[in-house]
Every structure is written in structure tokens, then in C-alpha cells.
Amino acid sequence: MRSRPKNIADPELRSLGRRLVALQRRAEALGIFTDDRELLECSDCGLKEDVDATGRLFTYRGRPGSRDTGLRFAEQAGGRFRCPGCGATICEAELARLTAPEAPAKRRKK
């Protein structure tokens, strides 16, 4: 869980923040990618996430534009995700670092 700032005095700002969080949760419940993390990719089995034209998150294998597998990475504690295809654990922070330009590919597996 994220820590909150302690002194947000403006009630209007607090209200706006609550509405924004609620809106983000609704979007996530609808399967819409809210861009609050990197798109995931499993180097073990090749399952990758992408976002379609409507903003919905999906997974595919092979070339971009392939059909949705219907599988979804499962979020775990500590910014980790479990691949639904092979069970590998992917660390989002490592993925973000590794997908930065000129970074070598590396992942952990449990």
C-alpha cells in the first residue's frame, strides 16, 4: 500500500484525489489499462501484454496484433506479477529498468 501525504489541507483537493482513485479503480475493473505500470512480458513463455484500441489490456504470444489469449498476469505483493502461462514471477521494477533504452534483459523466477 502506498503512503499518503499527511497535510493535504485543501478539502477540494482531497475530494478530487478520492474521485480520481475511484475512477482509476473503475477503469481497472473494466479491464482498461490505466498506465500506472509497465506492460508485462514473460521471457520464459513469451506471453506479452498490450493495449487494444479501446484501452483494454490483453495478452498475446508471437507477433503484435495476435489474438488475445484471455490470460492475465496476476499481481502479487511487492510489485511482482505471476505469469498465467508458465507461473514465472516478474518484478515490475526490474522490467521497467530493463525495458529502458540500452538495458540488458533479465528476470527472476520463483
Ligand SMILES: [Zn+2]
Ligand atoms: Zn510465462
